[in-house]
Amino acid sequence: MVKNSLRMLLAGLGIGPRIVLIFALVFSSMGGLGLVLMRNSLLPAFERMERDVALQSAWRVVSGFEQHMSSLADMNRDWALWDELYFHLQRADPVFERSNFGPEAMQSVKYHAVLLLDLSNQVAGFGSRAFSGGMQAQVQDLAVPLLERLTVSPVQPQRTECGLARVARVLSAVCWTGILQSNGQGPMVGTVVMARELDADSLKDIARFAGATFTLEQLGANHTPVSAQGAWTLPALTYLSNTQLPAQFSANAIAMQYLLHDLNEKPLAQVRIHMGRELMTHGRNVIQDVLFQLATVAFATGLVLLLTVHWWLVHPVSRLRRALAKISHTKRWDKPLVVDRPDEIGALTQGINSLLSVLRKQVDALEETSSTDALTGISNRRRFDLRLDDELARLGRRTGALSLLLLDIDHFKRYNDRYGHPQGDAVLRQFGALLGSSCRRQDLPARVGGEEFALILPDTDEAGAKAMADKIMESLATLALEHDASPTASVVTVSMGVATWSVLQAGGDETFYAQADKALYAAKHLGRNRVCAYGSPYVPSL
Ligand SMILES: Nc1nc2c(ncn2[C@@H]2O[C@H](COP(=O)(O)OP(=O)(O)OP(=O)(O)O)[C@@H](O)[C@H]2O)c(=O)[nH]1
Numbered sequence: 169m170v171k172n173s174l175r176m177l178l179a180g181l182g183i184g185p186r187i188v189l190i191f192a193l194v195f196s197s198m199g200g201l202g203l204v205l206m207r208n209s210l211l212p213a214f215e216r217m218e219r220d221v222a223l224q225s226a227w228r229v230v231s232g233f234e235q236h237m238s239s240l241a242d243m244n245r246d247w248a249l250w251d252e253l254y255f256h257l258q259r260a261d262p263v264f265e266r267s268n269f270g271p272e273a274m275q276s277v278k279y280h281a282v283l284l285l286d287l288s289n290q291v292a293g294f295g296s297r298a299f300s301g302g303m304q305a306q307v308q309d310l311a312v313p314l315l316e317r318l319t320v321s322p323v324q325p326q327r328t329e330c331g332l333a334r335v336a337r338v339l340s341a342v343c344w345t346g347i348l349q350s351n352g353q354g355p356m357v358g359t360v361v362m363a364r365e366l367d368a369d370s371l372k373d374i375a376r377f378a379g380a381t382f383t384l385e386q387l388g389a390n391h392t393p394v395s396a397q398g399a400w401t402l403p404a405l406t407y408l409s410n411t412q413l414p415a416q417f418s419a420n421a422i423a424m425q426y427l428l429h430d431l432n433e434k435p436l437a438q439v440r441i442h443m444g445r446e447l448m449t450h451g452r453n454v455i456q457d458v459l460f461q462l463a464t465v466a467f468a469t470g471l472v473l474l475l476t477v478h479w480w481l482v483h484p485v486s487r488l489r490r491a492l493a494k495i496s497h498t499k500r501w502d503k504p505l506v507v508d509r510p511d512e513i514g515a516l517t518q519g520i521n522s523l524l525s526v527l528r529k530q531v532d533a534l535e536e537t538s539s540t541d542a543l544t545g546i547s548n549r550r551r552f553d554l555r556l557d558d559e560l561a562r563l564g565r566r567t568g569a570l571s572l573l574l575l576d577i578d579h580f581k582r583y584n585d586r587y588g589h590p591q592g593d594a595v596l597r598q599f600g601a602l603l604g605s606s607c608r609r610q611d612l613p614a615r616v617g618g619e620e621f622a623l624i625l626p627d628t629d630e631a632g633a634k635a636m637a638d639k640i641m642e643s644l645a646t647l648a649l650e651h652d653a654s655p656t657a658s659v660v661t662v663s664m665g666v667a668t669w670s671v672l673q674a675g676g677d678e679t680f681y682a683q684a685d686k687a688l689y690a691a692k693h694l695g696r697n698r699v700c701a702y703g704s705p706y707v708p709s710l
Pocket of ligand 1: 617
């Protein structure tokens with residue numbers, strides 16, 4: 169079914185269009201396949217890379233928060249291993265308190281609030297300075313969230329913990345450590361707590377470090393954002409992984425949205441990270457460039473291949489086909505086809521030339537056989553008729569006249585009767601040979617009937633034809649073939665009639681032949697062994 173449809177489709181197409189069709193099919197399939205492969209493998213690869221880059225940016229945002237916390241943790245740890253503080257917790261020293269928690273002392277520190285708790289978590293000291301918005305932290309702003317935390321996770325000696333918290337409605341990092349002696353020895357005498365605001369400068373630093381822009385939006389105490397996709401409780405870098413990175417991809421941007429939990433794991437703020445899709449845009453442009461270049465290369469390759477196939481295959485085959493069509497149309501196979509290549513087409517042309525030469529030889533042989541009289545070996549009636557037509561057609565174009573000589577052996581019936589038919593054949597053969605040897609190359613001797621011969625004499629006037637007739641008669645006389653049954657001579661003789669035309673006349677070859685025949689009849693009538701020319705007074709007109 170498919171095979172038949174394909175055959176019908178290709179039926180009217182030559183080699184050239186078929187090759188073009190095959191090329192078009194192959195190249196468009198390759199192009200389509202390339203496009204599908206690129207779409208299915210390259211674009212997803214770019215998307216994966218983009219997702220990885222987004223993850224790294226998110227990771228750096230988290231890391232930025234942690235670094236902010238980490239510097240606070242360092243300060244907090246230093247305080248926790250400070251001997252003077254250790255002793256202050258054991259025996260309160262107002263001087264120490266003033267010089268470290270007093271309003272003047274707090275102006276030069278890098279945190280916004282510090283709180284001391286004794287072992288029973290009672291406040292043992294507090295100091296604060298204004299946040300960037302002007303607010304001032306109070307004891308309970310720090311104590312309330314911390315004490316809630318300590319109920320589930322008490323302070324461990326030698327261990328600094330941190331988290332985010334809302335301190336006087338200001339988003340801050342909070343760190344706390346158990347207070348020990350500077351050599352790390354106990355017993356633990358209390359807890360030092362510090363808070364530092366996540367101010368605009370810190371957020372800018374984090375954004376610069378992350379290489380991504382993000383917004384931080386505080387949530388109300390009971391607020392649960394609907395659009396939250398993930399959540400961090402800092403420090404919580406281990407929460408992030410490829411699979412846990414929810415991100416929304418739109419045409420121009422990637423949006424990631426996460427919840428920040430406070431140190432008691434309550435929703436505190438919402439972080440929104442925004443990234444452009446430059447990588448994907450770049451990827452698309454790369455794919456488009458590659459596709460365009462591939463298409464250009466494929467087109468150029470296809471064109472070169474097509475031209476090559478055309479010049480090496482289609483063109484010579486078409487030339488061969490045209491040459492063969494011309495041969496079969498003109499029936500002229502005398503010129504061999506030109507072989508100018510050492511390949512299969514050259515071999516094919518050579519093969520055709522061999523076949524043509526065999527055909528030529530056979531046609532020539534057939535031509536010869538069909539135009540030759542079997543008994544005498546000279547031309548037969550067929551070739552005589554053709555040649556007479558040709559000569560008459562040429563008559564108007566040449567200056568010389570055309571003469572026709574008809575020859576008939578005298579009393580040949582009697583000869584046969586007297587000497588037998590085979591001997592009669594021998595006479596005919598001898599006479600044919602005599603005719604052949606007597607005439608010029610351009611003359612045509614032929615046997616046109618039983619004992620009737622003819623001689624076409626181009627460029628020969630009547631006098632020339634008569635001279636030729638006389639020469640033949642003399643040659644025959646020289647042969648002196650005995651014919652004692654003849655009533656007119658003792659040897660074989662011949663009568664001849666001549667017709668000569670200088671221009672083509674009405675009736676053409678039939679009239680011309682009839683005139684020569686009329687002259688021959690006259691020669692017979694006048695006693696045989698002579699030549700008569702049509703137009704002579706003793707030859708009757710047609
Ligand atoms: N041996 C032989 N005889 C042939 C051949 N063809 C024709 N003839 C004979 O030639 C003879 C011709 O005889 P006719 O036409 O009567 O003429 P003729 O006897 O030559 O007499 P005229 O032409 O009047 O002189 C016939 O007997 C034919 O049989 C042939 O191929 N071989």
